[in-house]
Amino acid sequence: MVSGWRKLGVIAGGGELPVVLAEHLAATRRPYFIARISPNSDVALDAHPGATHGLGQIGARMDAMREAGCDAVVLLGHVQRPDLTTLQLDDVGLAMLPTILAAMPEGDDALLRALLNEHEKAGFRVVGADQVMRDLLATAGAWGAVAPNDRHKRDIAKASKVAAASGAFDIGQGVIVCDGLVLAVEAQEGTDAMLRRAAELPTTIRGTPQARRGVLVKRPKPIQERRIDLPTIGVRTVEGAAAAGLAGIAVEAQGALAVRRDEIIAAANRAGLFVYGFTAEEVGDA
Amino acid sequence: MVSGWRKLGVIAGGGELPVVLAEHLAATRRPYFIARISPNSDVALDAHPGATHGLGQIGARMDAMREAGCDAVVLLGHVQRPDLTTLQLDDVGLAMLPTILAAMPEGDDALLRALLNEHEKAGFRVVGADQVMRDLLATAGAWGAVAPNDRHKRDIAKASKVAAASGAFDIGQGVIVCDGLVLAVEAQEGTDAMLRRAAELPTTIRGTPQARRGVLVKRPKPIQERRIDLPTIGVRTVEGAAAAGLAGIAVEAQGALAVRRDEIIAAANRAGLFVYGFTAEEVGDA
Numbered sequence: 001m002v003s004g005w006r007k008l009g010v011i012a013g014g015g016e017l018p019v020v021l022a023e024h025l026a027a028t029r030r031p032y033f034i035a036r037i038s039p040n041s042d043v044a045l046d047a048h049p050g051a052t053h054g055l056g057q058i059g060a061r062m063d064a065m066r067e068a069g070c071d072a073v074v075l076l077g078h079v080q081r082p083d084l085t086t087l088q089l090d091d092v093g094l095a096m097l098p099t100i101l102a103a104m105p106e107g108d109d110a111l112l113r114a115l116l117n118e119h120e121k122a123g124f125r126v127v128g129a130d131q132v133m134r135d136l137l138a139t140a141g142a143w144g145a146v147a148p149n150d151r152h153k154r155d156i157a158k159a160s161k162v163a164a165a166s167g168a169f170d171i172g173q174g175v176i177v178c179d180g181l182v183l184a185v186e187a188q189e190g191t192d193a194m195l196r197r198a199a200e201l202p203t204t205i206r207g208t209p210q211a212r213r214g215v216l217v218k219r220p221k222p223i224q225e226r227r228i229d230l231p232t233i234g235v236r237t238v239e240g241a242a243a244a245g246l247a248g249i250a251v252e253a254q255g256a257l258a259v260r261r262d263e264i265i266a267a268a269n270r271a272g273l274f275v276y277g278f279t280a281e282e283v284g285d286a
Numbered sequence: 287m288v289s290g291w292r293k294l295g296v297i298a299g300g301g302e303l304p305v306v307l308a309e310h311l312a313a314t315r316r317p318y319f320i321a322r323i324s325p326n327s328d329v330a331l332d333a334h335p336g337a338t339h340g341l342g343q344i345g346a347r348m349d350a351m352r353e354a355g356c357d358a359v360v361l362l363g364h365v366q367r368p369d370l371t372t373l374q375l376d377d378v379g380l381a382m383l384p385t386i387l388a389a390m391p392e393g394d395d396a397l398l399r400a401l402l403n404e405h406e407k408a409g410f411r412v413v414g415a416d417q418v419m420r421d422l423l424a425t426a427g428a429w430g431a432v433a434p435n436d437r438h439k440r441d442i443a444k445a446s447k448v449a450a451a452s453g454a455f456d457i458g459q460g461v462i463v464c465d466g467l468v469l470a471v472e473a474q475e476g477t478d479a480m481l482r483r484a485a486e487l488p489t490t491i492r493g494t495p496q497a498r499r500g501v502l503v504k505r506p507k508p509i510q511e512r513r514i515d516l517p518t519i520g521v522r523t524v525e526g527a528a529a530a531g532l533a534g535i536a537v538e539a540q541g542a543l544a545v546r547r548d549e550i551i552a553a554a555n556r557a558g559l560f561v562y563g564f565t566a567e568e569v570g571d572a
Contacts (some may be wrong), residue, residue, distance in 0.1 A: 083490035105466020162455050169448050171468045180391020182457045185471040188491060189483055197475055197483065204369035205474060 005072030005125060007031040008132065009065035010050075013077025014040035016234060016259050017129065017136075021076065022048045024133045033068040035061050040079050055082055058115075059092025062122050072125040074132055075116065075228045081108070092118075107170025109221055112228045128227035129257060136261075138233075138277045140253035144265040146274040148248055152215055155179065156250045156276070159217035160283035167221030173231040176246070178206050178214025191218065191233075195240030207245035212272065216241050219252040226255075234259035238267040238275070248274030291358030291411060293317040294418065295351035296336075299363025300326035302545050303415065303422075303518060307362065308334045310419045319354040321347050326365050341368055344401075345378025348408050358411040360418055361402065361514045367394070378404075393456025395507055398514045414513035415543060422547075424519075424563045426539035430551040432560040434534055438501055441465065442536045442562070445503035446569035453507030459517040462532070464492050464500025477504065477519075481526030493531035498558065502527050505538040512541075520545035524553040524561070534560030 008025065012018035012034055019042050025032040026048065034041075034050030041052075049068075053061045065073065082100075089097065096118055103110040116126050130137040142148070148156060159177040162185065166172055172186035176198050183201060186194045195216065198206060207213035218231035233251060241249050249268070251258075256277075258264055268275045294311065298304035298320055305328050311318040312334065320327075320336030327338075335354075339347045351359065368386075375383065382404055389396040402412050416423040428434070434442060445463040448471065452458055458472035462484050469487060472480045481502065484492060493499035504517035519537060527535050535554070537544075542563075544550055554561045 080488055081491050107467060162457065165451050165455065166471065169451065169468060171448065171471060176473075181393060181474065182455060183474045185452065185457060185473050187462075187471050188467065188469045188487055193483065193486075197479065200479075201474055202366055205367045 005127065007033060007069045007071060008127070009033050009035055009068070009070035009073040009124070011035045011037065011061070011073055011075045012041045012045055013037050013079040014042065015077045016042070017232060017257065018042065018077040019044045020136075020259055021074070021129055021133055031069070033065055033070050035065055037077070037079060041077065054088055055079060056087035056089040056093045058096060058118065059090045062092065062119070062124075065124070070124070072127050073119050074127050074129055075112065076129050081111075109170050109223060109225060109229060113225045116225060116228055126227055128230070130230070136257045136259070138251045138253055138256040138258055140277045140279055143261070143275040143277070144268045146248065146268065146272060148215070148250070148274050148276050151179070151213075152247050152274070153282075155215045156217055156278055157283045158182070159215055159250070160219060160252075160278065160285075163217055163219050164222060164285070167219070168223065170221060170223060173221060174216060174218045176214060176216050176244070178246075181205055183214065191216070191237060192240050195237070195244050198246070199244040203245070207247060209242065209245055209271075212245055212247040214244075214246045216246055216249045217251070218249075218256055220255045231256040232259060233257075233264065233275075235263045235267045238264055238271065238273060242267075242271035242273055246273065248276060250276045250278050253277035253279050291413065293319060293355045293357060294413070295319050295321055295354070295356035295359040295410070297321045297323065297347070297359055297361045298327045298331055299323050299365040300328065301363045302328070302520060303543065304328065304363040305330045306422075306545055307360070307415055307419055317355070319351055319356050321351055323363070323365060327363065340374055341365060342373035342375040342379045344382060344404065345376045348378065348405070348410075351410070356410070358413050359405050360413050360415055361398065362415050367397075395456050395509060395511060395515060399511045402511060402514055412513055414516070416516070422543045422545070424537045424539055424542040424544055426563045426565055429547070429561040429563070430554045432534065432554065432558060434501070434536070434560050434562050437465070437499075438533050438560070441501045442503055442564055443569045444468070445501060445536070446505060446538075446564065446571075449503055449505050450508060450571070453505070454509065456507060456509060459507060460502060460504045462500060462502050462530070464532075467491055469500065477502070477523060478526050481523070481530050484532070485530040489531070493533060495528065495531055495557075498531055498533040500530075500532045502532055502535045503537070504535075504542055506541045517542040518545060519543075519550065519561075521549045521553050524550055524557065524559060528553075528557035528559055532559065534562060536562045536564050539563035539565050
């Protein structure tokens with residue numbers, strides 16, 4: 001897998017994930033090129049070989065990666081949903097416009113799939129972040145010192161079912177369930193904002209740092225293109241879950257990315273939370 | 287329908303709906319008794335004939351209604367989900383405890399159904415707020431000066447489908463969709479909080495008061511006991527939708543309650559929003 005490309009173009013949106021991947025590529029001396037998306041990508045990426053383009057400069061970005069010798073690309077990190085009036089599409093971007101417009105109302109995944117298809121048509125092999133760095137991928141079982149009990153596992157199973165139903169509409173990837181009750185469903189606000197509002201619910205229906213209960217579950221949408229936009233958790237997710245009084249976080253094993261796994265585990269152990277990778281069979285999927 | 291009871295016990299939680307109903311009963315000189323739930327029910331209800339009990343005093347409340355001559359009850363208004371440690375259940379409440387415990391993890395509707403069943407077993411006829419006051423029930427079509435266009439109707443149809451899927455899990459009743467994209471799904475935070483967070487999303491994916499787009503849809507859960515807990519909209523819903531830049535609000539005709547309909551229409555007209563009652567056929571339900 002990892003040897004399937006000569007030089008990797010990393011199309012880098014915001015957040016820590018592209019930084020972690022770039023550091024991994026540098027440390028393992030693999031040829032790479034960072035295609036930074038302005039203004040989203042982290043300033044830490046400026047120290048790596050690459051170039052910077054606006055989101056809409058799709059053709060210029062492909063040219064830069066091709067000239068640098070990239071034969072494969074990985075897309076990762078957050079990008080604000082484009083505003084067509086300020087997107088400043090270049091020629092290749094303009095040619096994609098009908099595809100973009102058709103995909104936009106369908107949800108985030110439809111939009112990313114369209115972008116991915118465009119890169120494949122242009123001759124790039126598209127790989128997933130987990131194919132570049134196996135350690136990113138969520139493993140099965142309890143990651144840290146704490147494991148979910150049977151009550152937590154029932155919450156995990158229910159949240160997984162709701163996330164699958166919600167994901168079927170390309171809505172979101174996160175759901176919070178506490179003792180069987182669905183507290184929150186993620187849509188465009190993102191996981192961190194969902195955790196903040198869970199922390200504001202009455203304590204009669206949620207846990208507290210003193211008496212933790214309830215779980216956050218993130219899992220891929222059924223329609224998800226797994227090479228892009230796999231659900232991601234990081235230290236901030238653990239901190240948000242801790243503040244909301246949750247007992248833990250569960251992700252689908254092989255179906256989520258962990259950004260700085262060691263730090264996630266340390267933060268979870270400190271707060272007394274579990275981080276758990278469940279299998280599809282475990283939550284009753286067919 | 288309306289003549290099916292001699293005296294009506296109004297079990298009144300928080301919010302304006304019980305006040306509107308009490309005022310209607312007083313104005314139309316129908317015999318009634320307000321069973322105020324402390325501390326939730328509005329102080330405006332203190333002026334009406336009735337008595338006040340804690341949420342857990344289920345037996346005492348039934349006795350008071352029976353002594354007052356009530357043969358039917360209506361349950362309405364908001365009640366915070368009970369904390370069993372402070373609920374102070376009386377004997378009848380304690381006898382219901384296993385039922386309450388079984389219903390709690392299933393969602394709000396399961397809990398209300400259990401309470402309703404208990405009143406029916408005790409010999410009360412349970413009626414819906416709309417059977418007492420027909421004007422509360424959402425009508426079909428545009429209510430005010432503004433009507434949804436075809437683009438809005440597509441958003442209404444999509445939001446209705448998502449609300450039906452979400453409601454099948456007894457999660458919530460509200461969904462916000464803007465140009466096909468699902469912005470927010472309501473769970474335990476309630477409609478007002480959902481509207482506030484929609485107002486915080488980037489304006490690239492939502493409307494603004496200057497360029498309104500997107501709709502809030504509320505519809506009953508498929509499993510909903512329609513005599514209790516029908517989705518409700520009021521002036522505050524219109525104000526929240528206006529602040530979030532939405533183009534309008536849509537509810538299922540005959541499937542939602544409008545608290546102070548005249549004021550809802552006036553507020554919607556002022557802000558330039560539509561309020562619309564859709565039929566099941568219109569949104570593509572079987």
